[in-house]
């Protein structure tokens with residue numbers, strides 16, 4: 014059996030079809046926890062791609078080795094491990110140069126891919142819509158482009174040779190035999206195709222805006238529970254999965270927050286060091302976030318380091334031009350948060366809303382906050398407007414949110430959220446909370 018097995022690159026001689034992966038990281042800066050967290054995330058990405066992690070190696074260095082990523086001595090040590098553990102693929106925790114990938118693959122005698130190729134592979138597996146597939150194809154082609162030059166024989170190893178396996182699901186014709194010219198032509202045609210789909214999306218968004226319905230976008234780290242929250246808030250049935258990047262395509266649903274109807278959009282999750290080709294290719298999807306009236310930034314409060322995830326998400330939103338969009342931070346999975354975690358999170362982010370999409374805890378309060386933010390105020394007022402104040406009534410309707418309205422003998426009785434600039438004017442018509450005979 015052992016002599017029959019040519020690791021990874023020969024098909025049909027393995028009992029289990031699951032690809033066996035060794036993680037290799039270089040720890041250059043940050044704390045030991047950060048380094049461990051990075052590798053744990055890489056392991057989760059490998060699992061999301063459907064492969065199995067059989068070993069992890071981290072090397073402490075000032076910077077990655079320019080030639081081989083990890084030092085060549087360390088790489089030589091790995092060769093024995095690769096054989097003993099029947100490792101098919103080594104996944105490096107960074108973006109490697111084409112030359113680094115080839116040299117390391119030669120040293121360790123296994124397929125070597127980097128974090129970027131791994132994430133692209135997951136997206137390629139997940140993409141189902143025409144737009145999603147085109148976006149991923151474009152990102153993959155951009156990634157392949159600089160890796161086509163002058164690699165000769167070694168590229169077939171990089172791109173995996175004969176079908177199957179991590180990061181080998183290319184956008185069709187991007188294997189070694191495809192020259193740069195054809196790749197460039199393909200990219201051009203996918204770009205055009207995407208542009209047309211983007212126009213359609215922009216039109217739909219414009220229509221939504223034209224109807225004056227505010228748009229709220231769910232954004233956040235992958236696996237934070239965005240889709241679960243959409244389902245909880247709208248009764249939608251979007252796929253929820255304990256896996257990274259379960260959602261690629263945005264889903265839009267209507268939801269009633271307070272007295273106000275708005276749209277709620279589920280979007281693709283973020284991850285630290287998100288490959289920039291993906292951000293570029295998914296730009297139109299990400300516009301659901303940058304053009305929203307309000308972002309619900311969902312964070313997994315049961316994760317070991319939610320603050321780092323929050324930072325990553327805000328950085329990505331800033332990069333795509335969404336820094337100015339108002340945000341409500343939503344600390345999700347409160348039911349699963351370890352002892353003290355919510356307190357620490359709230360100490361750093363006092364405005365966060367604590368919820369559980371699973372149990373529904375905190376969700377009503379969150380909807381109130383959404384309504385409040387959308388109407389640009391925290392002032393909920395009980396009013397009795399005489400019928401002579403028709404103008405004021407109209408302005409409250411236009412600029413605020415009317416929660417309840419009742420016509421009485423003496424005027425219109427209202428419960429409304431009123432923007433601050435109107436509050437002074439309506440103040441004289443305020444109904445006393447502790448009316449006569451009250452406590």
Ligand SMILES: Nc1nc2c(ncn2[C@@H]2O[C@H](COP(=O)(O)OP(=O)(O)OP(=O)(O)O)[C@@H](O)[C@H]2O)c(=O)[nH]1
Pocket residue numbers: 234235236237238239240241242252253254255256257258259260261281282283345346347348349368369370371372
């Ligand atoms: N315990 C607990 N688990 C939750 C909660 N919300 C979501 N989950 C779980 O977290 C996992 C991810 O949930 P999703 O809703 O798919 O997360 P997402 O943010 O949409 O993830 P991506 O689309 O992959 O970026 C699933 O296993 C959910 O069941 C919660 O409030 N409590």
Ligand SMILES: [Mg+2]
Pocket residue numbers: 239240241252253259260
């Ligand atoms: Mg999702």
